[in-house]
Amino acid sequence: MFTRILIANRGEIALRIIRTAREMGVECVSIYSRADQSSLHTRMAHVAVPLGDGPPATTYLDMDKVIAAAQETGAQAIHPGYGFLAENAEFARRVSAAGLAWIGPPPQAIEAMGDKITSRQAMERAGVPIVPGTEEPLEGPEEAAVIAERIGYPIALKASAGGGGKGIRVVERVADLDGAFRTASGEALGAFGDGRLYVEKYLGHARHIEIQVLFDSQGNGVHLGERECSIQRRHQKLVEECPSVVIDDDLRARMGEVALRAGSSVNYAGAGTVEFLFEDGDFYFLEMNTRLQVEHPVTEMVTGVDLVREQLRVAAGEPLGFTQADLKFNGHAIEVRINAEDPAHGFLPSTGRLSNLRLPSGPWVRLDSAMYRGLEVGTTYDPMLAKVIVWGPDRERAIARMERALEELNVGGVRTGAPAALAVLRSAGFRAGDFDTHYLENLDLHAPAEWEGLAAAAAAVFRHKRAHRRALATTSANRDPWLARSRREWSDHARRTARREMPDA
Amino acid sequence: MFTRILIANRGEIALRIIRTAREMGVECVSIYSRADQSSLHTRMAHVAVPLGDGPPATTYLDMDKVIAAAQETGAQAIHPGYGFLAENAEFARRVSAAGLAWIGPPPQAIEAMGDKITSRQAMERAGVPIVPGTEEPLEGPEEAAVIAERIGYPIALKASAGGGGKGIRVVERVADLDGAFRTASGEALGAFGDGRLYVEKYLGHARHIEIQVLFDSQGNGVHLGERECSIQRRHQKLVEECPSVVIDDDLRARMGEVALRAGSSVNYAGAGTVEFLFEDGDFYFLEMNTRLQVEHPVTEMVTGVDLVREQLRVAAGEPLGFTQADLKFNGHAIEVRINAEDPAHGFLPSTGRLSNLRLPSGPWVRLDSAMYRGLEVGTTYDPMLAKVIVWGPDRERAIARMERALEELNVGGVRTGAPAALAVLRSAGFRAGDFDTHYLENLDLHAPAEWEGLAAAAAAVFRHKRAHRRALATTSANRDPWLARSRREWSDHARRTARREMPDA
Amino acid sequence: MKYFVTVNGNTLEVSVVERLGRLRVTLGGQPLDFSYEEADQLGQVVLFSEGRSYGVSIEGGDTEVDVKLAGYLYDIQLEDERERAAHAAERAATGGGGPVKSVMPGVVVSLCVEEGQTVEAGQPLLILEAMKMQNEIDAPQAGIVKAVHIVEGQAVAAGEKLLTLAAEPD
């Protein structure tokens, strides 16, 4: 096993990896931008390497800097987390060329799965079912219109180089095609440096179901069951669970077998996820994510397998050491992502300083979080601040536990998607297991009317007390005009420095 | 099921109960003393009833007030937690007499097990093995000396009415008997209002192993395996685990059977724990705790059973609905108690205001805590602030996970026993499973020499920076003597109020 | 003091009077059994009302307050009588139009309308990129684009005015 690894990431996933590495006795090197110098991943590492003051392109995405940081600190391997350089085959190659181990699949597997179009072709050849649509990039909206006519509306325009919901637009009718093509292509160009799009039949009431797989470099592979990820907003997952209510043992075995075939066909190694659309008992290959996924904890809670540990073991050349038959699925797990966003305003990003944190804990509640009091949430990085994960012996109890955990959670200073997740958990359709990827779009996300009056009264008293405190301050300051001025100056100064001078406050 | 219950407790256990009740859709009434008005158990309840400003005797221990609070708020049942009124048979009777359900065993069972002496007699009749010693209260130290001569030193003096390590003294030789008798009796008188003591053979290298049992009121009973609680300081448990390395399936079944027999003999109902001393393959009945125990979470993590849920179900008259064969033991769990105490100074209590909290979380880490920033830790209540619980697929991984979690934990403002727990987890004897109830006494609890220099340098820089800040403040203040005075006055005022005026700080 | 409190689109009248440290709160003219205890100085508040207690979190300023209660967020706007009158006068002057503000910091990647153009409610006004997502900013009501305050490529802060709409003359 490695004695020291570098984690080429930040936020909750960097912490997640640090935690397992520490438990394995493996030291961690963190890298950090100036903005992240007080972040938890910086504080919890054994060695933290500054990458300077700049946007991701000159820090977390700068391959030279990242590899140099590993070499200078004696790290033997690099874990990319998710996002950033996690699915960059060139980076994987350069890591290996630098004599370091890459904690991820072989670069060829990343490449084969990284391009939506070639991956569709490869999967078709491997006998994996796929959704009807194009495989070549579209020339323009006109070509999209022709294909849409053939496969029928609604269709989805997707970025060839895309992922994570960026550069995707659903088009219901030909009139919207031009505009959708323009914004999707622009977004794809901005996000991936590649504005090419392809088109696919849009399944109207599909569920998003994915299979976690794990391969060692000796060619052994197992699947760890499915994750149900249909609760999405803006094509971004919000609530995930394991298992799915629509997948029985037989279907799990069949989807697992197909997912393993997909991985084998590209000589996969390490942890990966094969995403499917599921509709009316049929499933279609969507894409393979050649990395650890945000929602991996629900699989961990149900199987007891630490996926990061397995990633490190596989990267160090160890065989899995267990077979499909050794894996047991126990109970039910749910994850809710805590994003800085405003569900009442179309999930637009929310920014601010985390001033007031009340974090959920207690029985069977897991918190994977990078939050701390004082954290500045801006728009430079991904808005995901934390994940709340719960386990229960069955789905009903897991839902009740997550409701309880979300009631305990309070993130002050920004708005988060947690109230929307709570609305999902309390909705009849979700509880009955009857939902698809559009479920959240149609849900009423207003806070319940029951407490409107109480909330209104509380807000009025809040303002009253603010005014009262201001009045008191003004009265005492007004006694002497000179004092009033000096106090005001001091007050600004105090606002910046008082807590520094009062470590015990 | 009840729709509303009252929780006659405070701290982490009140929160623990609130969490399960919320998940079951049962509303919670909390009671609180003036000192606890901002505590989490007060904030997280559906209804919180103030019991006035006073010591436990006039608040949490005042039976009239507690029962009145339940009646006034429409609670249908009372959960006593542990400590306070949990093992008070009179209270249990009065709760029932008031028409409320008692979430605990029948008063007769509490009584039968509450007196150490009568419980020993009852267990002897039921065929449960017991430790040699007296059953009658001692007349005085002279009688203790006579019996000690017969059963051999070392002996243990114990409070007849005792529990929780209070009123216990181990005596190695006759010369120490007088003093030990006096302090133990005084402590027992203070803690329980009853200074009577009994004497028992003190097992020199025994382990403390206990069996969790659960009975419904229809007479069905199951055991949920053992807990290993040998890591103790001052007769108080510090580290607990499930399972124990010395208990195999056969022994677990035998001890479970004996524990069930002990419970049945007193017509037990609800959750309870039968404590044993274990030495050289033999086990002796120590006592039965007729309540939920502090360390119950390790059993929960390994069995998946929510013990508080089962308590509520049993109290509501529901049958268990599962049998011994349905219970599966999965993996290994460890708990560390976070007490406000100073391991470097004989675990004496530590008091202060929690100024700086960094709480562990992440994969398979559970935190049962009543801590929040600003909490005043005094000497009025039990010093236990929180419990860290981890699960792992095996003992080795659970230990590594707990080490990681304790490294993440920081409780600023008071000292805690966490470093001592870390020293235990890292000691060769503990890792080998080779320890007894004296293990902790003989452990070197000094922080490792490795980082002494670094810590010394950090402390010096800390002082340097304090001095520097003070110098800066003095220099700028000295520019104008009038200003210096006003600033100093403001500064004192700011210390008290600045945070109130800066909610975003 | 009397406040007009808007929550979930409903405007409620709340009056708050404090006498000798005791709060008296009315909601819609009816007295409310209500107490308000600050658990810390960060916004954690314990409310007691009608025999129930609520551990809530309250943050904001004078006119915009977030109340978090039982996991839900109540996004609340407050006006006192003077502010309400001023806002009503302003609405009367602009015919119900007003500024369209950015709800988040971002960059204007594309402007879809120009000054003087008539727009329908829901029509895209511009595309704002934030956190690597392109977000369409739609017209909150039908009207005429009275002024455009930004240009393509411009970085805007949260709360910054993007355009001003005027209600269409009848």
Next chain:
Amino acid sequence: MKYFVTVNGNTLEVSVVERLGRLRVTLGGQPLDFSYEEADQLGQVVLFSEGRSYGVSIEGGDTEVDVKLAGYLYDIQLEDERERAAHAAERAATGGGGPVKSVMPGVVVSLCVEEGQTVEAGQPLLILEAMKMQNEIDAPQAGIVKAVHIVEGQAVAAGEKLLTLAAEPD
């Protein structure tokens, strides 16, 4: 500034000099590669030393500091040169005796010695009840009880003087 830093019973010499915002630290006369960044104002500090970083927590005052590092607590006493000289003089004057202070708040339930009595190291001086436990307070060294500052039944604060011991004359 030079400090005498006592940790785990060892006294180390540390000097700290800050020039133009850069720290220069020596430990036992040897330069230490050391940086100190405050992560917040509550005591969370990131140390960098000899190619490693450490997320530590530091609390205390000028002479008593708790450094928490990797889950361990380093209980540290600091003296500067002036304080060290003063303490040495004090020890010389009292012959190595000094006050016995309470390490916790509690109530004196029983006093086991009286003024003028000779005590051995480890001999019980009094019993202090705190958090419902009776704690024996033992003599830290052999000596003579020079003064008793408390009476039975008295409540004492942490840090309060209980007795003063004087070293026994040779």
